[in-house]
Amino acid sequence: MDRLRSSAIRDLLTLTARPDIVSLAGGLPDPAFIPRDRIRQEMDRVLTDPGSVQYAETTGILALRKVLADREGARLGRLLDPAEVVVTHGSQQALSLLAQALLDPGDTVVVEDPAYTGALQVFRAAEAEVVAVPLDEDGMDVSVLESMLTQGLRPAVVHTVANFHNPRGVVLAADRRARLAQLADSYGFWVIEDDPYGELWFEAPTPDPVAALSDRVVRLSSASKILAPALRVGWLHGPREVCQAVELLKQGADLCGSSLTQQVAAGLLADGPWLAEHLTELRGRYGARAKVLVAAVENEFAGIASVSPAVGGMFCWMEFYGHTASPVDTSVLLQTAIEHGVAFVPGAAFGVGADLSSQLRLCFATSSEDVLVDAVRRLRGAYDGSAAESVVQS
């Protein structure tokens, strides 16, 4: 089933590479917002050092682990040692190595429903038993997790995208973070706090990370969304024994990361004033796009579908109301949408147990405002065509 889902999304993404299709399906930063000139300057500087082209330490070059320890430590409100940080090849590798380090086949993993598909893929490959906890506007419904625990569920890992959830866009509320941290301590499970989007807040910074509230948390993040995906720099921080286990696994998986792109990332992340300005700019630009997309959906689909407020990250979530004569199945709608020159990801691609057939994910990050508005018009056209078709068929 997961294979099917994965291949369906992949086939879709292949289609959406066609130049006549506006894709709101991906989760790509806009290359125009990537600080390419700054990366080139930094690359030129880094490449004056002969060590820049050599193998790197398996856990990442020290300069990068230091700046990450500083930045993450500031979020945690405590000093973080560089030995508590491992640099990975994107945060997807952190997730994959953690699944190997923390899970045995048959172990239970709790995910959010809907869930990040990359996490589902990793946990299923680890032969874990995946259990879903529903999400609402305040993120994972921790009270549902708590009743499951009371009833005997003993997960090895709980995975959460606490900030600007992919695909739902929501933020885990502060009180739920506190409760989740307490439950991790009481029941002894690991929390994987997967946070690639946390810096991309539009209105207010996100609450303290779960990792600030418990030692049973491994926090993941990435330079892909704030600097550039092509650096392939992600990281995790957590207890030393977890870092050491991940280091051994990374040695077998790929020996080490690129000292070149790691030095570039270290240079950019350590340049505080530049980074602050860059992040402010990114938040403004992505935030403006989010607003435009949400307004366009509200305008075109008034009375037909709702759309979540987009307060950060890259995605918003649309849900067709169920009161129409023939409910919309977004997997079916996608076919018509592609004929109308627009693509999205159907809700079913992210579902674990929940029925998400009337929902879909839109990415506002990659396209300009004009294109977003045009895409939503096309989507409305597809909806009308699809509705007409279902009338004819019935």
Place this chain on the structure above:
Amino acid sequence: MDRLRSSAIRDLLTLTARPDIVSLAGGLPDPAFIPRDRIRQEMDRVLTDPGSVQYAETTGILALRKVLADREGARLGRLLDPAEVVVTHGSQQALSLLAQALLDPGDTVVVEDPAYTGALQVFRAAEAEVVAVPLDEDGMDVSVLESMLTQGLRPAVVHTVANFHNPRGVVLAADRRARLAQLADSYGFWVIEDDPYGELWFEAPTPDPVAALSDRVVRLSSASKILAPALRVGWLHGPREVCQAVELLKQGADLCGSSLTQQVAAGLLADGPWLAEHLTELRGRYGARAKVLVAAVENEFAGIASVSPAVGGMFCWMEFYGHTASPVDTSVLLQTAIEHGVAFVPGAAFGVGADLSSQLRLCFATSSEDVLVDAVRRLRGAYDGSAAESVVQS
């Protein structure tokens, strides 16, 4: 046991980072031979393209797969399709993903004895049963493999470093390649032809790859030894179904490689005249170092130890004669050697079943001729000190 070995080597490598120690232990290219200026030029050019900083295709950017298909196809003597190539994060990742794609727990894997430790680590992590076939001056003793097969051994995979073996330095003879290919066809196992060093020949090009002789071969190579480790560009080519399985696994492992370093690698590998000149220069420089190291060992250890002729790659192999009163244990010698300011890797680190306690690996690639000569003198000093000590103790 493998964990112990791995950690022993790691502890050793930590020690050898001390500036007062000449390390012949690593397997690092000399940064002075890495075309850093050319990489910087290429990086500047690549970074004019906004796509250079975006996510890449999971199997690698097409421009790189094309040039790899051309180059590998030329070695095979047939056209290779870019869809038969997957770019990986160094060839270690190719090995790791192949182990996941081709092996189930309990499957048998044949390795050479001594073996590349990175392969042992991967196969043991895959819970394979590792069976060793001895090496001699002509590479893997394929007749031993053949008798094992006749007696009922049914491996899923046979792993070989056919060119300039790590750690032994030897080349698999052409007739043995042909026989290995026939056996793969007859018995239906996969050959992993792991070839990071093949371009680094000093006297004559290597025989045709095993992959030219059978469809049951997945060939691995890397830009790390000829361009730069920091590009983290390795690759495999093989049957499409294997490539597709590896693609799915890579998607879960780390989504994709770096489009930035892949474009740089593609640019350098596609520049035929520059590359040919660069490789000629590399062969000359590493070849000169190999000669100096071998001569120094023959000179300092005449009558005490033999050293393999170094015809390519990065390593030569030294073996103490067994006729002395107290046979040398190179794991013990290493301690004294470090006190004398020189490091190597003891043979035991690479052994699967064979007793390699009187043998050791030396890397001639990283250090200049003067330093190599000095290192061998220090090693002789360590040997004398060690011998004196064992006389005192006995």
